[in-house]
Amino acid sequence: MYWYLRSKGHQQMYYPEEKAPAWRLSEIGLTPESSGTSTGHRGIFMANYAPWMLRLGYYAKDSFLMQVAKAAIIGRVQEFPGIPYQYGKNNGIREIRFSPA
Amino acid sequence: MLLDYLVTDAFASSKGKIGFPADYMEGYAYLQNKMYGAQKGKFYTEKDVQFWMPARLLDISSTELNYIAARCGN
Numbered sequence: 001m002y003w004y005l006r007s008k009g010h011q012q013m014y015y016p017e018e019k020a021p022a023w024r025l026s027e028i029g030l031t032p033e034s035s036g037t038s039t040g041h042r043g044i045f046m047a048n049y050a051p052w053m054l055r056l057g058y059y060a061k062d063s064f065l066m067q068v069a070k071a072a073i074i075g076r077v078q079e080f081p082g083i084p085y086q087y088g089k090n091n092g093i094r095e096i097r098f099s100p101a
Numbered sequence: 102m103l104l105d106y107l108v109t110d111a112f113a114s115s116k117g118k119i120g121f122p123a124d125y126m127e128g129y130a131y132l133q134n135k136m137y138g139a140q141k142g143k144f145y146t147e148k149d150v151q152f153w154m155p156a157r158l159l160d161i162s163s164t165e166l167n168y169i170a171a172r173c174g175n
Binding site for chain 2: 034037048055058070
């Protein structure tokens with residue numbers, strides 16, 4: 001078991017392996033939480049820039065930026081498995097019963 | 102993050118007629134967004150509108166319909 005999770009007291013969990021297209025689990029379009037947590041086991045990515053992009057597009061009258069914001073928020077909520085994208089190496093986490101962080 | 106987007110979406114779609122004053126919010130570490138509800142906002146001609154999003158306010162059959170809610174008066 002991964003040492004970081006063991007140190008937190010997690011128990012080993014098993015889930016059947018699934019195959020998914022790479023784009024489903026891609027972190028493209030997401031920004032990292034911080035430099036320290038953007039690599040390794042703590043890869044934490046969000047689309048928190050989306051509301052700011054929407055505001056920018058609105059005030060700049062730039063519909064492209066507004067569309068980018070909309071795509072970011074929908075993509076992040078609909079498809080992304082969770083803030084640590086490593087946990088999303090299988091599609092199981094994409095199911096509706098796993099609430100995305 | 103989500104509420105910030107939804108409120109901003111309402112603001113942009115209504116061309117500023119729906120709006121709520123925001124406070125600074127930091128989610129997790131350094132993920133900054135605006136937070137709403139500490140001050141009253143406006144809904145077209147209605148003033149002093151309180152942003153109000155209790156859980157399970159609406160029962161919607163589709164997961165693709167988003168909403169924001171507010172209350173005014175009594």
